Amino acid sequence: MGRRQNRDEEVGIYIHVPFCSAICNYCNFNRGLLDGDLKARYVDAVVLDIRRQGDGVPADTIYFGGGTPSLLEPDEIARLIQACRDAYAIAPDAEITLEMNPETATPERLRGFRGAGITRLSMGVQSFRDEELQRLGRIHSAARAREAVQIARSAGFDNISLDLMMWLPQQTVAQWLTSVDALIAVAPDHASLYILELYPNAPLKEDMARGGWSQAPDDDAAEMYLQGLARLDAAGYTQYEISNVARPGRSSRHNLKYWRDGEWMAFGCGAHGTRHGRRWRNVTGTEDYIQRVASQQDTVSEIRVLSEQERLEEALFTGLRLTAGLPVREIDAAFRVDVWERYGAALQRFVSAGILERSPEVLRLTREGMLLANEVCSVFV
Ligand code: SF4
8 A cells, every 4th residue: 555645644634514504506515504403413413423433643633614614603613623632632733724604704703713722714705806706696795705804813813714716707807816906905824716617507507697697718717827826926925736825834734634645534424534545435414424423323425445556646646736746756665656757758748848847856837837737637547
């Protein structure tokens, strides 16, 4: 079995919270509308599952993802964190992230989350232009997002990430850049920039047809990415992954486990985990998950042992997402391969085109190359 690139790293803990106040028309995540009774029973089930599965190993990140985890009450978050502390050796300086939507931000809740132990907020802003937010079915406004950041700062959060989405229906390059500038003006510590992906049956597709909305040409999407990142560079952020930039010391420690062959536990419905060369996914249904925990059945719906080749492929294409690039010598040694000998013939055209840089130690995508990451990575599979 191939070894982990970061063998000595502590594990991460992912906790899925599948509830939202409204369903956005582009969303393909595992979520449903908030139901107070279901939420209370779900939190009890996740607490029990964490306590049962915990094996006391060191962990240095906890990540509440969703859905909208900020719909949980601070005392529910506190119980979940306490269950992690009881079941794992949580590092004193652990990064504990809560994904939140701006509409859920109140001073009382945010002070409560801080008191519960949350150290980092990841806020789904998506756009600082109200008409774009409305087209996406989002229920907050740009003003509410700005206010949420202020409330979070006042509550003591010094590690705040904001998500923005580009290539939205009807969005021009200039309009996208107004959102980037607005983000820079509220000065988060970290930002994630995603390109909108329209999955096949997304209700947004129907809304677009009805409204006569379209996405800008592909070349404009590339401009959005490159110009948006250039503005963030100029504002003092450093890109460390295809979609992520951060102030010094503020890269997401949890998400880096996904890209550096790390290991993480997964609790809650639909959550994915990976440990000891195994990859698993929990059952997706909220009620199904609760019932399985209550009746002491396995909550896992799929589990796979990754082959040596699969682990190598994954190390290659997740590592290429990072601006630091692939540590080729380390990978060669770990997997007993010569990466360049095996893939060099197919990769050479990307090197010649200037989108992949090669040194004896590192293979890395240039920023323009990051736009073609899928094409480059297709060489590995
Ligand atoms: S808030 Fe997030 S998880 Fe919930 S429906 Fe919207 S995009 Fe999906």
